[in-house]
Amino acid sequence: MSLTMPRRSALVDQVIAQIRNQITSGEWAVGSRIPTEPELVELLGVARNTVREAVRALAHNGLLNIRQGSGTYVIATSELAGVMHRRFADSDPSHVAELRSTLEASAARLAAERRTDRDVVQLEALLVRREQSWAGGNAGQFVAADVRLHMAVVAASHNDVLVALYADLGNLVADWVRTEVGTGPRPAVYLDHARLIDAIRRGDASAAAAEAAGHSFACLGAHRAVPQR
Secondary structure (H helix, E strand, O other): OOOOOOOOOHHHHHHHHHHHHHHHOOOOOOOOEOOOHHHHHHHHOOOHHHHHHHHHHHHHOOOEEEEOOOEEEEOOOOHHHHHHHHHHOOOOHHHHHHHHHHHHHHHHHHHHHHOOHHHHHHHHHHHHHHHHHHHHOOHHHHHHHHHHHHHHHHHOOOOHHHHHHHHHHHHHHHHHHHHHHOOOOOHHHOOOOHHHHHHHHHOOHHHHHHHHHHHHHHHHHHHHHOOOO
């Protein structure tokens, strides 16, 4: 009897690639529930067993989390992100803050120097969406809007390696923001990002870096200051 694992079919690999593309493109964001198995069968035009095998493979690789009775959720944007999430999920929050501060400050500095007019338009639109989500009081929508804005700042750096690294840390950032916000937006954890976006728009690299570096630690301090109930 062979001790090797059976080779996946080319069709399963194709479905894995299609689902992964939906995740990496942002269509299925971290934290969101993907379509049900019957919906995926109809969407992808393949058999149920093929979909099931593809979903299980992506769950094994750390991109998806299958929750019995609830559905399947995106927990990472890549296999590396899944590994990083498992490795650092229980790390000291202040250490995560230091890493996030370092990456975001560098990205914001580069964004101020390299941003295009199109980048500025997108950043300003995402800033408005973030503020609207906060005003609406929906914690889930605010977390998604906040993470998208930070991802856009990093993308405006036009450094592909930095963008990829930050994307792999994205689910950790989302988990942290979700913890900060809790069940609903609170004044104690709100950080105005308008100055950061304005500094990038003006091309003020020092101001942009300072604003970005301060957000992570201010957010961490606000969370620690909130009384536990």
